[in-house]
Amino acid sequence: xxxxxxxxxxxxxxxxxxxxxxxxxxxxxxxxxxxxxxxxxxxxxxxxxxxxxxxxxxxxxxxxxxxxxxxxxxxxxxxxxxxxxxxxxxxxxxxxxxxxxxxxxxxxxxxxxxxxxxxxxxxxxxxxxxxxxxxxxxxxxxxxxxxxxxxxxxxxxxxxxxxxxxxxxxxxxxxxxxxxxxxxxxxxxxxxxxxxxxxxxxxxxxxxxxxxxxxxxxxxxxxxxxxxxxxxxxxxxxxxxxxxxxxxxxxxxxxxxxxxxxxxxxxxxxxxxxxxxxxxxxxxxxxxxxxxxxxxxxxxxxxxxxxxxxxxxxxxxxxxxx
Amino acid sequence: xxxxxxxxxxxxxxxxxxxxxxxxxxxxxxxxxxxxxxxxxxxxxxxxxxxxxxxxxxxxxxxxxxxxxxxxxxxxxxxxxxxxxxxxxxxxxxxxxxxxxxxxxxxxxxxxxxxxxxxxxxxxxxxxxxxxxxxxxxxxxxxxxxxxxxxxxxxxxxxxxxxxxxxxxxxxxxxxxxxxxxxxxxxxxxxxxxxxxxxxxxxxxxxxxxxxxxxxxxxxxxxxxxxxxxxxxxxxxxxxxxxxxxxxxxxxxxxxxxxxxxxxxxxxxxxxxxxxxxxxxxxxxxxxxxxxxxxxxxxxxxxxxxxxxxxxxxxxxxxxxx
Numbered sequence: 001x002x003x004x005x006x007x008x009x010x011x012x013x014x015x016x017x018x019x020x021x022x023x024x025x026x027x028x029x030x031x032x033x034x035x036x037x038x039x040x041x042x043x044x045x046x047x048x049x050x051x052x053x054x055x056x057x058x059x060x061x062x063x064x065x066x067x068x069x070x071x072x073x074x075x076x077x078x079x080x081x082x083x084x085x086x087x088x089x090x091x092x093x094x095x096x097x098x099x100x101x102x103x104x105x106x107x108x109x110x111x112x113x114x115x116x117x118x119x120x121x122x123x124x125x126x127x128x129x130x131x132x133x134x135x136x137x138x139x140x141x142x143x144x145x146x147x148x149x150x151x152x153x154x155x156x157x158x159x160x161x162x163x164x165x166x167x168x169x170x171x172x173x174x175x176x177x178x179x180x181x182x183x184x185x186x187x188x189x190x191x192x193x194x195x196x197x198x199x200x201x202x203x204x205x206x207x208x209x210x211x212x213x214x215x216x217x218x219x220x221x222x223x224x225x226x227x228x229x230x231x232x233x234x235x236x237x238x239x240x241x242x243x244x245x246x247x248x249x250x251x252x253x254x255x256x257x258x259x260x261x262x263x264x265x266x267x268x269x270x271x272x273x274x275x276x277x278x279x280x281x282x283x284x285x286x287x288x289x290x291x292x293x294x295x296x297x298x299x300x301x302x303x304x305x306x307x308x309x310x311x312x313x314x315x316x317x318x319x320x321x322x
Numbered sequence: 323x324x325x326x327x328x329x330x331x332x333x334x335x336x337x338x339x340x341x342x343x344x345x346x347x348x349x350x351x352x353x354x355x356x357x358x359x360x361x362x363x364x365x366x367x368x369x370x371x372x373x374x375x376x377x378x379x380x381x382x383x384x385x386x387x388x389x390x391x392x393x394x395x396x397x398x399x400x401x402x403x404x405x406x407x408x409x410x411x412x413x414x415x416x417x418x419x420x421x422x423x424x425x426x427x428x429x430x431x432x433x434x435x436x437x438x439x440x441x442x443x444x445x446x447x448x449x450x451x452x453x454x455x456x457x458x459x460x461x462x463x464x465x466x467x468x469x470x471x472x473x474x475x476x477x478x479x480x481x482x483x484x485x486x487x488x489x490x491x492x493x494x495x496x497x498x499x500x501x502x503x504x505x506x507x508x509x510x511x512x513x514x515x516x517x518x519x520x521x522x523x524x525x526x527x528x529x530x531x532x533x534x535x536x537x538x539x540x541x542x543x544x545x546x547x548x549x550x551x552x553x554x555x556x557x558x559x560x561x562x563x564x565x566x567x568x569x570x571x572x573x574x575x576x577x578x579x580x581x582x583x584x585x586x587x588x589x590x591x592x593x594x595x596x597x598x599x600x601x602x603x604x605x606x607x608x609x610x611x612x613x614x615x616x617x618x619x620x621x622x623x624x625x626x627x628x629x630x631x632x633x634x635x636x637x638x639x640x641x642x643x644x
Contacts, residue, residue: 122578144546152546179545181538189582191534191542195521196556197579198586202520203556212513216503218555220513223501224466224474226555229548231623233540234518234525239604240617247601250592256444257519258591260511264520265587269580270572279569282561295562301553301634308630312623 006030007086007172010110012078012102013037014045017119018091020146022049025089026071027062027148028176033073035081042074056148059303060310082110087172089141091119099128107134115169117141117155121193124186125158136162141169142190147178149302154190156183195234202264208274214281231309327497328352329408332432334400334424335359336367339441340413342468344371347411348393349384349470350498355395357403364396378470381625382632404432409494411463413441421450429456437491439463439477443515446508447480458484463491464512469500471624476512478505517556524586530596536603553631 009025011018014036022045025032036042050069056062075081082088088110092098099118106116107129116138118125129138139157144150153173157166166182173180183190189197206212212220228237235246242249286294331347333340336358344367347354358364372391378384397403404410410432414420421440428438429451438460440447451460461479466472475495479488488504495502505512511519528534534542550559557568564571608616 150546150549152542154542179541181534181542181546184533184535187528187533189578191528191539192547193578194528194582194586195524195539195542196547197582198524199517199521200556200560200579201583201586202517206509206513206516211506211509212503213506214557217513217517218557219501220474220476220503220517221551221555222553222558224472224503225514225518226548226551226553227472227624227627228620229543230552230627231544231548232620233543233548234522235536235540235600235604236544236608238522239608240613240620245601245610245613246604247597250597250600254592254597256511256515257522258589260516260519261523261589264516264523265589267580267583267587270576275569275572275576278557278572279567282557282568286558286561288567291562291567298550298554298562302549304630304634305549305552308626312626 005175007175008084009033010035010075010082010085010088011091012081012088012106013091014042015091017143017145017147018089019045019049019052020148021089021091021119021143022072023052023056023062023068023146023148024176024178027053027056027068029068029071030176031071031073031084033075033081033085035075035078039074039076046072046074052148056303059307061149061303061306078105079109082106082114085110085114087169088114088116089119090117094120094122096123096127099123103128103132103138107132107138110134113137115139115165115172117169119143121190124188125156125161126186129158130160135160137165139165139169140190141173141180142192143178144192146299149299149306151177151179152192153178153180154183154192155180156186156190158186204270204274204278205264205266207278208271214278215285230305231312329494329497330406331355332357332397332404332407332410333413334403334410334428335413336364337413339465339467339469340411341367341371341374342470343411343413343441343465344394345374345378345384345390345468345470346498346500349375349378349390351390352393352498353395353406354393355397355403355407357397357400361396361398368394368396374470378625381629383471383625383628400427401431404428404436407432407436409491410436410438411441412439416442416444418445418449421445425450425454425460429454429460432456435459437461437487437494439491441465443512446510447478447483448508451480452482457482459487461487461491462512463495463502465500466514468621471621471628473499473501474514475500475502476505476514477502478508478512480508526592526596526600527586527588529600530593536600537607552627553634 006029008031011022011034014034022032034042053062053065057065092102118140120140121142125140129135139161142154144152155169170180203217238249239246328351330353333344333356336356344354356364375384375387379387414424440462442462443464447462451457461483464476466474477491492502525539560571561568
């Protein structure tokens with residue numbers, strides 16, 4: 001029952017998320033076993049994982065592709081995939097019946113000490129683990145896509161998930177260089193999407209009410225608000241933005257933000273007219289047939305940013321700031 | 323009345339914001355004239371501006387310190403400061419009477435074609451320009467501190483600010499490499515602080531209700547949500563996060579975000595107990611006597627990020643993404 005510093009890992013489901021998880025675990029040095037209901041898909045995934053690693057290596061985000069790939073295996077059966085596992089990461093479609101079925105199979109097959117985690121973003125662990133004998137070792141470990149580039153992982157247990165499961169999963173994620181966040185009680189949207197939702201709602205509201213264009217709203221974040229948030233959270237940001245720290249900030253600006261909040265309370269659905277308007281603005285900037293190319297650009301930018309952050313972290317000397 | 327591609331600029335008030343504005347305009351090649359009610363402060367500011375430029379030069383964010391400094395002048399009087407000006411940027415304290423007084427003086431002294439802008443974050447242009455003969459050329463141009471590192475500038479006119487003033491100010495900001503955003507109707511908090519406020523409120527709420535620790539909430543942003551937002555806005559982010567673009571995204575996730583929004587409507591002030599709790603968590607991570615050093619670190623990170631973004635922008639070839 002020791003926490004292995006480098007666990008043996010099983011990846012259940014070898015689609016995009018499963019592949020990215022395989023990159024994360026294998027590049028960290030974990031023996032990583034893939035299983036997919038479609039055996040051909042799992043074999044194909046190995047090729048795609050290697051291609052992803054080669055791309056990441058060009059940005060310095062994988063040191064040794066051959067060494068990392070040597071940690072990857074494909075299992076013929078789910079039982080074989082998890083037989084030697086310390087940690088199981090499930091990545092099947094977001095359908096409750098599928099989660100119920102696969103978690104029953106995984107709980108039956110995985111060794112007693114293994115943790116069994118789901119990548120689901122939308123289904124709470126409560127909904128698919130309640131009746132399992134091993135429910136205490138089950139939880140959600142929700143990545144942001146792709147986890148190979150965006151390290152945060154939200155850990156959300158059911159009420160019956162043991163404290164030890166959460167603590168061990170956190171340690172495993174840290175060991176493979178991810179950034180775990182513990183969701184202390186189950187809540188829809190976990191933490192990240194709740195924060196995103198709050199900002200998006202204000203963004204849609206400001207456009208709907210005619211205060212700003214879609215393009216300028218994006219500029220406000222991409223050349224302003226988002227810069228600090230790419231290396232500091234919102235609390236640290238405001239802690240540094242008042243002479244006396246966060247208490248001082250709250251005293252200075254709390255009343256302003258409270259006044260703003262009073263105008264940020266509507267809960268209407270985004271109207272069709274609003275979605276039309278935002279869509280029209282986006283398609284004027286980026287035609288639909290350029291979406292795929294822009295996604296490739298985004299992934300390149302994410303890789304370059306990850307490399308930049310790594311370089312900043314590894315810096316022993318920084319230029320004087322005067 | 324042509325838009326000069328490089329305007330002659332006056333900086334009124336030579337504190338931190340005025341100094342950073344001087345860096346922005348002088349490094350872009352604008353003749354930049356400082357004035358401060360305290361002449362010694364203006365002279366001292368020149369020294370501080372040069373130090374800032376030297377630091378920025380080490381990150382590749384100023385090409386030629388000597389050349390840039392050669393564009394900076396100090397005026398003995400407000401009238402002399404603005405006599406040859408195309409664009410005036412005012413940076414005095416956030417007090418309505420001070421804004422009323424200085425705008426009356428600036429409007430009387432500046433050439434008829436000059437634009438007169440305030441850096442205020444909290445006072446709408448309506449409140450201090452209504453009675454001016456030249457009110458059509460007055461507006462707020464709100465920077466994020468420091469504008470030398472964070473390029474977004476929110477342009478917010480009063481109802482009587484001319485369209486031409488807004489268009490010319492946008493062109494000037496683009497000419498000096500800032501990123502202008504036009505606020506189409508006056509609104510408290512402009513755009514950036516309204517977006518920040520919406521996210522902060524959810525952040526405080528999640529901590530208050532026991533869903534996440536202060537530290538983990540910050541991690542969720544600094545290692546997750548904030549990464550894409552450092553180079554794409556929230557609309558572009560979701561546009562690329564569904565196969566069919568933003569309309570597809572809104573159809574898939576709009577109902578989820580609407581459900582979340584129903585639990586994001588309280589408008590209570592942040593309680594003392596809550597602020598105590600967040601303060602305790604922050605001070606455990608960063609003692610009060612380390613705040614200044616951490617601010618210097620933040621500024622170094624902002625400089626490194628600005629250099630990184632510039633490098634990405636200048637890239638003619640990018641590695642294949644496969």
